[in-house]
Amino acid sequence: MKIIFVKKILADGSACAKCADVIEKLEKSGQMARIDETLIADERDPESPGMRMAKLHQVDRAPFFVVENAGREPQIYTVYLKFVKEVLEQKTDQNEELKEILRNNSDLDFL
Amino acid sequence: MNKLDILDLDAHLQTQTPQQILSFALKEFDNIALSFSGAEDVVLVDMATRIRPDVGVFCLDTGRLHSETYRFIDQVRQHYEVKIDILFPDSEAVRKLTSEKGLFSFYKDNHQECCAIRKIGPLQKKLLTLDAWVTGQRRDQSPGTRGNIPIIQNDKTFARSGETLTKFNPLANWTLQQVWNYIRAYEVPYNPLHDRGFISIGCEPCTRPVGPGQHEREGRWWWEEATKKECGLHAENIKEP
Numbered sequence: 001m002k003i004i005f006v007k008k009i010l011a012d013g014s015a016c017a018k019c020a021d022v023i024e025k026l027e028k029s030g031q032m033a034r035i036d037e038t039l040i041a042d043e044r045d046p047e048s049p050g051m052r053m054a055k056l057h058q059v060d061r062a063p064f065f066v067v068e069n070a071g072r073e074p075q076i077y078t079v080y081l082k083f084v085k086e087v088l089e090q091k092t093d094q095n096e097e098l099k100e101i102l103r104n105n106s107d108l109d110f111l
Numbered sequence: 112m113n114k115l116d117i118l119d120l121d122a123h124l125q126t127q128t129p130q131q132i133l134s135f136a137l138k139e140f141d142n143i144a145l146s147f148s149g150a151e152d153v154v155l156v157d158m159a160t161r162i163r164p165d166v167g168v169f170c171l172d173t174g175r176l177h178s179e180t181y182r183f184i185d186q187v188r189q190h191y192e193v194k195i196d197i198l199f200p201d202s203e204a205v206r207k208l209t210s211e212k213g214l215f216s217f218y219k220d221n222h223q224e225c226c227a228i229r230k231i232g233p234l235q236k237k238l239l240t241l242d243a244w245v246t247g248q249r250r251d252q253s254p255g256t257r258g259n260i261p262i263i264q265n266d267k268t269f270a271r272s273g274e275t276l277t278k279f280n281p282l283a284n285w286t287l288q289q290v291w292n293y294i295r296a297y298e299v300p301y302n303p304l305h306d307r308g309f310i311s312i313g314c315e316p317c318t319r320p321v322g323p324g325q326h327e328r329e330g331r332w333w334w335e336e337a338t339k340k341e342c343g344l345h346a347e348n349i350k351e352p
Contacts, residue, residue: 058118058265076267086272095204098227098235101268107260109226110252110311110331111146111171111234 001069003087005035006050008062011043019063022080031088061104078104117265117277124262125284130158132262132281133245137163140243140277144169146234147195149180150302150312151290152247153187155281157299159245160191169196169237173229174205175314183302190300198233205229215316222317222332229314238269243277251286252311253328287327 005026007019026032041050041062053059053066057076065077067087077083081097084090102108124132136143137159144167145155159166170184188195208216208228217225238244248260260283270276282290287310294301304312308320310327321330 059267060259072273075273078267082268094232095224095228098231099223101235102223102227102231105268107248107253108231108234109222110248110313111148111230111246 001067002036003034004037004039004053004066004068006039006041006053006059006062006064006066008050009040009042009044013044016062022063025080029090031084031090034088117263121261121263127262129155129281129285130162132279133158134162136243136245136263136277136279136281137166142241143167143243143245144196144237144241145245146171146247147184147187148247148312149176149184149187150247151287151294151305152282153183153299153301154290154293155245155247156187156191156193157293157297158281160193164192166193167196168193169198171230171233172197172199173314174200175229175316177304177312177315177318179304180302180312183300186300196237198237200229201232204232217317217332218334221335235269238266238276239271241276243279245279245281247282248280249282249285249287249290 005022007023008016010016023032026035039050039053040048041054042048043051045051046055050062054062054064057066057074059076059078061078063080065080065083065087067075067077067083069075075087077087079097079101081092081100085092085097124135127135133155145159147153147156147168147170149170156166156168159168172181184195184197187193205228208225212220212224244266250260260280262280262283264278264280266276266278293299302309302312308322309318309330310321311330312318313331317332319330319333321327
């Protein structure tokens with residue numbers, strides 16, 4: 001299994017706060033070592049590796065994770081806590097996952 | 112359906128009517144259901160039941176809807192003779208929220224914690240049982256958060272681990288006016304709150320009527336300052352050349 005983490009640099013050159021938060025959580029939990037590769041999605045450069053990865057997998061947000069397993073379609077995770085639960089097999093707080101889903105998909109609150 | 116299929120299909124479906132999109136979705140998937148909010152998205156129920164009378168429909172009952180909305184949901188159930196799966200939030204999560212923060216914490220914090228428990232939790236549970244779902248989301252509902260919604264997409268957020276979930280938004284290209292033209296033309300039953308100035312209808316404490324010229328978004332969570340979404344990747348940069 002290969003895990004790729006894609007983090008973002010905003011159009012004004014600043015770092016993405018959510019990405020920094022995810023990195024901090026990965027480091028605190030000692031799971032950063034599970035990440036095989038980190039790509040930068042630089043909004044100023046559509047050809048940056050992270051932007052190309054986002055285009056390839058039709059992802060419209062960052063950060064996100066790509067999990068590659070031989071012979072299988074890559075799995076994309078845009079919800080950090082879902083990734084932690086399903087791939088890193090860590091216990092997560094369900095309500096925190098739900099809040100993260102809503103924060104990342106603000107269109108859902110209209111349902 | 113792989114990624115390329117979805118891209119091609121979306122380009123094709125962009126040119127289709129909501130009815131054609133629904134026909135495609137219902138033909139392609141057996142295990143599919145419509146999300147119905149008890150508001151003007153009733154047009155989807157009307158369209159879908161003409162194609163497949165026993166189509167699955169589900170509602171998110173947050174426990175805080177207007178009584179008019181509950182009555183309307185039941186009216187739709189009877190009118191279309193359709194089974195509506197009423198989804199409830201996790202009672203323990205609601206108990207914890209309300210006992211710790213009261214019944215109106217969203218006015219002090221924001222609506223996300225409450226919506227996460229009352230809407231997203233049950234939605235997630237339901238979607239884990241489906242292969243595809245249909246929403247009434249439209250681009251004109253909120254240019255800030257819905258400006259780019261496609262007709263068909265791989266729903267990576269709610270898909271079962273290692274599997275795919277397909278999401279259809281047949282009304283994405285329709286305007287509110289087109290929705291109401293359909294409701295009037297086909298004499299579709301509608302929520303009586305619409306006659307009292309409500310455009311977008313959600314939970315009772317978080318919904319209010321709007322005045323002439325106001326956007327429907329102004330009738331929802333009006334006490335919160337609209338904030339710029341940061342997690343999106345700038346659309347221009349990931350658009351196909």
